Amino acid sequence: MIQPLYAMVFGEVFVILLLLFRTPLRKPLLLLLDRLKQGRGPIVSSTAAGTLFVIMVSILFNITSIQKRSIESASVNPTDQVLLANQLLEASLLGFALFLWLMIDRIHYYIKEVRMLRKHLEAVKRMDQKSEDVRSKEKGKGWFPVLPFCLIRFRNSCQELISSFDLLQMQDNIRFKQYAGYLMYGSSD
Numbered sequence: 697m698i699q700p701l702y703a704m705v706f707g708e709v710f711v712i713l714l715l716l717f718r719t720p721l722r723k724p725l726l727l728l729l730d731r732l733k734q735g736r737g738p739i740v741s742s743t744a745a746g747t748l749f750v751i752m753v754s755i756l757f758n759i760t761s762i763q764k765r766s767i768e769s770a771s772v773n774p775t776d777q778v779l780l781a782n783q784l785l786e787a788s789l790l791g792f793a794l795f796l797w798l799m800i801d802r803i804h805y806y807i808k809e810v811r812m813l814r815k816h817l818e819a820v821k822r823m824d825q826k827s828e829d830v831r832s833k834e835k836g837k838g839w840f841p842v843l844p845f846c847l848i849r850f851r852n853s854c855q856e857l858i859s860s861f862d863l864l865q866m867q868d869n870i871r872f873k874q875y876a877g878y879l880m881y882g883s884s885d
Contacts (some may be wrong), residue, residue: 697786698782698785698786698789701786701789701790702789704789704790704793705789705793705796707795708793708796708797708799708800711725711800712736712796712799712800712803715800715803715804716803726804726807726808729800730808731806733804741797745794745797748790748793749790749794751790752787752790752791752794755783755786755787755790756787759780759783759784759787760832762776762779762780762783763780766780806868809864810864813857813860813861813864814861816857817857817858820854820857820858821854823850823854824851824854830878835878844861876884
């Protein structure tokens, strides 16, 4: 069971790398993840994750029973040591696979949110540019139109969206720097 777990972990790491960097495979992968999250996809994926979690808990229970057995008997059995090492490896790979699956889900969600915010921000900027053009044309004629209340409210909401987008970018940069620091200092152990 160890070889499929290694394949699953390395596959998930590959998917995360494709999502993090702008590659030609990123867009088809995002479309595939979008399709997987439609219909019965979430039910199937949560069922699979739940099954893997139950298997991991069962393996952890086996690990504790092997440890109790070795504590009760005064001597250490080499077969139990091999079984314990194998079960520890399986449990750690299962836990790591579940964690990477969660990371893929969250990265996909954040990419979709940032994409929607960018589209909305571009639309707001275009509308603002059009209103500035109309205002400059009317100003040249000497006639100052009174802006309706809804246009002022729309501009305020646009400014709030721009500030929230800037805040999201700052938070993303902070998380990236923390992750880079973790990789730099965490790998020297």
